[in-house]
Amino acid sequence: GLRALLLLLVIVALALALFARLRDEEWVTLWLVAVGMLVFLAIQFVYVRDHLDGGNFERMNTVFKFGFQSWTLLALAAAAAVPVVLRLLGRLHPLLPSAWTGALLVLVGAGAVYPLVGTSSRVATRFSPHPGPTLDGLDFLATAAYDNDDHHILLHDDRAGIDWLNRHVAGLQVVYSNDREFYRAYGVRIAANTGLPTIYGNGHEGEQRPHTLIDPRVTDSTTLATTGDIPTTIALLRKYGVNYVYVGPLERAFWTPSAVIKWETMASKSVDRVFEQGSVRIYRVRPNLVVPPVASLPPAVAENGELAMREAANTADPTNGSAAFGLATLYLQLKRxxxxxxxxxxxxxxxxxxxxxxxxxxxxxxxxxxADAAQTALQQAVDADPSMGNLNKLATVMIKLSRWAVAEQALQRARTVAPSAPDPLFTFGELYRLRNAAGDRERAVAAYQAFLQAAPADAQFRTEAAQHLQELK
Structure with missing residues (x-):
């Protein structure tokens, strides 16, 4: 069916391009069509063997990577063909060009629905508050926050750290930072936003390179993120030629306390602190690494040193939001x-x-x-920016605190703000499942089903929603 049709189209386009007496613009248009169709035909028979080989999605990467090129060629051909088609139709009947143009405008209008509706839907599910129209792709960092593995990550200090690296670090100098996967955890964000290499790019590097090359880097990167032993740390910094170490909110959340603290222990000995703002510190690794006379500092001493600096900054100005946030983050790490x-x-x-x-x-x-204080604080965030994400966040926490009415009201507002966003549907399911009042079982089932229909295939809560739906049924 499809293969035969593609083959027929390729044959016709090639025959016309090779043997018909055509104008230059017609000849180029036919070649664009022929090549685009040839690529489509080829990926029906051939795929590049990658990490998906042997599964249901083994052709996926080949189809979408080469398919994009085909659609580009066909789009160029379609644009180039418009004057040719109008001229040919005009020879057949004077009214045909107008009729054809009207039909074309209807099709173009139908196609324009996607960029108009799809863009607004996509923007509604991004970090909030939205920075507004801008050419700066990093503006969102100033207010972005997200949850991952029970950690609430705020990225506003990362903006300054990334800007500093972009301004002051030239060439391909290696920057070690958190290596959690990029897609959901926003790991290796420093490498992604600066272009500077790191030890291990979690995600696609593991999919597209041999494990014999990747596995040692995964092990060593994990060691740097968990050990407080300084000789081991220095050996690994030397092994990978690390020039800078970046410690920010993601690192503080997922590295062990001793792994975070050790960089201050090494400061002015093996590394130099070259940048600090809020929760972000950047250390430059000295060219000739020196092992400190003490292998590791007792955690309590190092923590107290960090704590003393942050408490002093907070005492100097208790109303400084960045200083308060940094100190509070450290207090939470210290279980206070x-x-x-x-x-x-x-x-x-x-x-x-x-x-x-x-x-x-x-x-x-x-x-x-x-509960009262939590509701007040989260409501203040909503008052500052009544976005879908902030309303959903308020509802999520209120559900944990069994404040069902507040959660339900926040979710209703979230649905009004972003009617096509799937996240509030999942949270509605959680609300009804956990509240378990009269009729809530049916409401939970309906909410989970609506979420599974609206959410993309890789949505974060699809597995949980499916599991809860199965339990409720």
């Missing part, structure tokens, strides 16, 4: 949520528009069981 809540509360009033700060305060208060 009450202190984290205290410093965040002190800064909250002076920073009413700081969405990440209020959300961190809300999460902290929720963890302490302070």
């Amino acid at each position: 949520p009450e202190d984290a809540a205290r410093v965040l509360q002190a800064a909250a009033g002076s920073n009413p528009k700081d969405v990440p700060l209020h959300q961190l305060l809300g999460d902290t208060e929720a963890g302490l069981g302070h």
